[in-house]
Amino acid sequence: MSEQSSILEGVLEVWARDVREHNPERVASYFTEDAVFQGFDPRHTVGRPGITAYYDKQPVGLDPDYRVQEVRPLGDDAFLAFVDIDFARPSGEVIPTHLTLALVRDGAEWLIEQYHVSKIGA
Template identity: 60%
Template sequence: MSTADKVLAIEVAAGRRRLYQLSRLRPSAKGDDRTMISLDSTGQLAVLTEALNGWADGIRRHQPERVASHFTPDALFQGFDKKHTIGRPGIVTYYDKQPVGVSPEFQVMEYRQLADDALIAYVDVDFIRPNGVVVPVHLTVVLQNVEGLWLISHYHVSKIDLATTA
């Protein structure tokens, strides 16, 4: 792939800044001219950080619909509840029952691109409750590029038992 075929694209749409590198695939024997998304490490981290900042901001503002807008319509979601949910309505319900004033602080620990349109990340998150109690968790997220937006398609959180960590 030649350098001329690579373009660094920065777009602003729907209030979200999207940073990714676009690479033109060679036309196949059928003659199609598909575009794939190939992210370098900096681009991967930028995409993840932007998506997680949007998620966290929606939680801080206690806007469950806004939180859910950062997920795909068919997202697999496992929060602290015993049962998982599929899709935005369940995500709205989950975040609506959280106390007002919860503030997540996160650090992306590991990440990689799974496919042209998918990223996975392992994230440490501290959910700070209004009373100051910190609930540390490990979070695994898969982001999917859907019509130019990077959205969370898989979310699985695990509480950290501080009494057993050393």
């Protein structure tokens, strides 16, 4: 596993845990202060307050199951990632998606700077 793949796995692991635990502030803390975020809403948002609001309105018990498909370096301090995620709702409905991420190094941390999810088949 490459260093960037390992970093990505670490970020996704805590992101998924905090989505499951419905902790929107913690989820938003994995993003840069000025992150561009496109979830299922028709409009994107920029910054942690909008990301927090997005995850706050998600159902308690939402369970993301992710599979990394590709990691592409952009330099020493940035990379792109392509991930498939099945979001299981508490009702049992599963929403298959593609996720594109850009991660950047911020001091000792790696944060999500760009997040774009799209439903498969939508």
